[in-house]
Amino acid sequence: MSTFRRQGEHCVATFAADEVRVLRKVASEVVGLLTDGFDHTDPVVGRLFPDTYPENPGDSAELRRYTEGDLKTGKIDQAGAVLAALPPVTGGEVRLDGEAAEAWLRALNDARLAMGVRLDISADTDLGDELDDAVLHDPTSTRVFQLSVYAYLGYLQESLLTALVD
Helix, strand or coil: CCCCEEECCEEEEEEEHHHHHHHHHHHHHHHHHHCCCCCCCCHHHHHHCCCCCCCCHHHHHHHHHHHHHHHHHHHHHHHHHHHHHCCCCCEEEEEECHHHHHHHHHHHHHHHHHHHHHCCCCCCCCHHHHHHHHHHHCCCCHHHHHHHHHHHHHHHHHHHHHHHHC
16 A cells, blocks of 8 residues: 655655556546536535535525635646546556645545545544444445545545655
């Protein structure tokens, strides 16, 4: 599993082909969600764009009208930064400057938030227990794979944050 490390002014990691495929798929799904499938009734969209004033839907809708376009564009650009920096599908090195590393952090966070909603993961969820249960139930299930990707994204996010602040 790839780990980011600090090299001068850059955060650097070498990704295997499988990691590149997973990251491309996850970043592309976020872009698709924010472009083709953008639906305010989707709980994932609600998680990525929470109401600023939940007690006052009218004020939230008004603020959303002025800010949502820029927020959505920013999230698409951040996922695009991941896609642009990834090596070919055969794997290779990623070298991020500070700005690119921050875009990656935000994109990884958005991907984890989206997956967390789809997987019904909350702050109280013990991911290890959840993964163990899924493996015991059916080790070849889609859920096991999705939980593993979710955990990997968290690991990668933590690795990048650590490299960024070192």
